[in-house]
Amino acid sequence: MKQTEAPSTKERILDAAERLFAEHGFAATSLRTITAAARANLAAVNYHFHSKEALIRAVFARRLGPVNQQRLQLLEACQARAGKGPPRLEEVLEAFFGPALRLGRGLAQSGINFQRLMGRMYGEPGEHFRSMLQEQFAEVAVRFGEALRKALPELPPVELYWRVHFMLGAMAHTLTGVDYLPLFSGGQCDPSDVEGTVRRLVSFLAAGLRAPVAPRQASRSRA
Amino acid sequence: MKQTEAPSTKERILDAAERLFAEHGFAATSLRTITAAARANLAAVNYHFHSKEALIRAVFARRLGPVNQQRLQLLEACQARAGKGPPRLEEVLEAFFGPALRLGRGLAQSGINFQRLMGRMYGEPGEHFRSMLQEQFAEVAVRFGEALRKALPELPPVELYWRVHFMLGAMAHTLTGVDYLPLFSGGQCDPSDVEGTVRRLVSFLAAGLRAPVAPRQASRSRA
DNA sequence: GTCTATATGGGGATAGAC
DNA sequence: GTCTATCCCCATATAGAC
Numbered sequence: 001m002k003q004t005e006a007p008s009t010k011e012r013i014l015d016a017a018e019r020l021f022a023e024h025g026f027a028a029t030s031l032r033t034i035t036a037a038a039r040a041n042l043a044a045v046n047y048h049f050h051s052k053e054a055l056i057r058a059v060f061a062r063r064l065g066p067v068n069q070q071r072l073q074l075l076e077a078c079q080a081r082a083g084k085g086p087p088r089l090e091e092v093l094e095a096f097f098g099p100a101l102r103l104g105r106g107l108a109q110s111g112i113n114f115q116r117l118m119g120r121m122y123g124e125p126g127e128h129f130r131s132m133l134q135e136q137f138a139e140v141a142v143r144f145g146e147a148l149r150k151a152l153p154e155l156p157p158v159e160l161y162w163r164v165h166f167m168l169g170a171m172a173h174t175l176t177g178v179d180y181l182p183l184f185s186g187g188q189c190d191p192s193d194v195e196g197t198v199r200r201l202v203s204f205l206a207a208g209l210r211a212p213v214a215p216r217q218a219s220r221s222r223a
Numbered sequence: 224m225k226q227t228e229a230p231s232t233k234e235r236i237l238d239a240a241e242r243l244f245a246e247h248g249f250a251a252t253s254l255r256t257i258t259a260a261a262r263a264n265l266a267a268v269n270y271h272f273h274s275k276e277a278l279i280r281a282v283f284a285r286r287l288g289p290v291n292q293q294r295l296q297l298l299e300a301c302q303a304r305a306g307k308g309p310p311r312l313e314e315v316l317e318a319f320f321g322p323a324l325r326l327g328r329g330l331a332q333s334g335i336n337f338q339r340l341m342g343r344m345y346g347e348p349g350e351h352f353r354s355m356l357q358e359q360f361a362e363v364a365v366r367f368g369e370a371l372r373k374a375l376p377e378l379p380p381v382e383l384y385w386r387v388h389f390m391l392g393a394m395a396h397t398l399t400g401v402d403y404l405p406l407f408s409g410g411q412c413d414p415s416d417v418e419g420t421v422r423r424l425v426s427f428l429a430a431g432l433r434a435p436v437a438p439r440q441a442s443r444s445r446a
Numbered sequence: 447g448t449c450t451a452t453a454t455g456g457g458g459a460t461a462g463a464c
Numbered sequence: 465g466t467c468t469a470t471c472c473c474c475a476t477a478t479a480g481a482c
Contacts, residue, residue, distance in 0.1 A: 027250030173392020211430030
C-alpha cells in the first residue's frame with residue numbers, strides 16, 4: 001500500500017470540492033469556499049482545472065473511472081462463470097452495485113461524500129450533467145444491458161428498459177440516502193452495513209426485474 | 224369547470240418558478256429570471272412571497288397539498304374494500320403513485336414540470352428541503368406505512384424500511400426521468416402513457432416488496 | 447399592488463508579480 | 465505553482481414613489 005503522503009494542492013482541492021458539493025450541491029458551493037477548505041489559493045482552481053465546470057468533471061472522473069472498471073471486471077467474471085449459458089441475474093446486479101456502494105467503505109468519509117454526489121448526479125438539471133452521465137456510462141450501459149437481456153430472456157426489451165429505469169432510481173436513492181434512511185427508520189436500518197445493503201438491494205431488484213409483465217388492464221374508466 | 228381567466232401576478236410567478244426550477248434547479252434560477260418569464264416586476268416576488276426560500280415552499284405546497292389529499296382518499300377507499308383483512312399491496316401502491324404521476328396529465332406541461340421538481344426534491348441538499356419533505360409527508364408516511372405493514376405481514380419491519388427506501392428511489396427517478404427514459408430507450412418507452420407507467424411501476428415494486436428476505440450469506444471473504 | 451432605483455454582498459475568472 | 469489584487473457581472477432584498 002502506498003504511503004499516505006501529504007496530498008498535493010490539486011488533490012486537496014478535489015477532496016474539498018467533493019465534500020462540499022455533496023453537502024451543499026454544486027451551484028451553492030463557491031470556489032472560494034472550496035479553496036478555503038482546501039487551504040489553497042482561489043486562483044489555484046483555475047490554474048489546475050481551468051473552470052468550475054471542469055472541476056466538477058474532474059471530481060467525478062477521479063472516482064468513476066475505477067468504479068466502472070471494477071464493474072466491467074466483475075461482470076466478465078460472472079459471465080465466465082456462466083459459460084455459454086445466461087449469467088445469473090443476482091450476480092450481474094451485484095457486479096453493478098457492489099463497486100459503487102463499497103466506495104463508502106474503501107475511502108471512509110470521502111467515499112460516502114462521493115456516494116451522495118453520484119446518486120444526486122442522476123437528478124441534476126442541465127445539459128452539462130446529462131452529457132457527463134452519457135460519457136461516463138456509455139460502455140457500462142452497453143455491457144450490462146447485454147448481460148441483463150441474457151439473464152432475462154423472457155422479458156420484452158421495452159419492459160426491460162422500464163425496469164432498468166426503476167432500478168437506477170432505487171440505486172441512486174440508496175446512494176444519496178446514506179443519511180436519510182436511519183432517520184426515518186428510527187435508526188433501525190444501518191447503511192454502513194455495506195454488504196447488507198447490497199444484498200437487500202439485489203434481492204429487491206431481482207424480484208422486481210423478474211416480475212411477470214402486467215397485462216394492460218381493461219380500460220375501466222376513459223378518463 | 225372554472226373559466227380559465229387571466230392568472231394573477233402571484234400565480235404567474237408560481238408557474239414561471241415551477242417551470243424554471245424544474246429546468247435549471249433552484250440555486251441556478253434567479254428571481255430576475257423568474258419575474259422576467261412571468262412578466263412581473265422583480266419586487267413582486269418579495270411582496271407576494273417575502274423571500275426566495277418561501278417562494279420555493281409555495282411552489283411545492285400548491286401542488287403537494289392536493290396530491291397528498293388524494294393519496295389518503297384513495298388509500299381509505301382501498302382499505303374499505305379490504306374490510307378487516309389486509310389491503311391489497313398493488314392497490315396501496317397505486318394509491319400512492321397514481322396521484323403524483325397523474326399530475327402530468329391533469330395539468331399538461333405545468334404538471335410535468337412539477338413532476339420533475341418533486342422527484343428532485345428527495346435528492347436536494349440542505350436542511351431546508353429536508354424539513355419541507357418531513358412536513359409535507361408526515362401524515363402520508365404514517366398512513367401508508369401502516370397499510371404496507373398490513374399488506375406485508377410476513378416482512379420484518381426493518382426489511383420493510385429498506386424496501387420502502389428503494390421504492391421511493393424508483394418513484395423519484397420515474398418522476399424526474401420523464402425526459403430521460405425515452406432518450407436511452409431510443410424512444411421505445413413512452414412516459415406520457417401515464418397509466419402504463421403506473422402499472423409497470425406497481426408491478427415491479429410489488430414484486431420487489433414481496434421478495435423473500437435474502438439470508439445473510441456465509442461470509443466467504445473477510446474483506 | 448406595482449414600479450424604479452439602489453443597497454449590499456458574493457460569484458467566476460484573470461493579470462501579473464513572485 | 466502559488467500568491468495578491470482586481471475586473472466585471474449578477475444575486476437577493478428593500479426603500480420609497482406612484
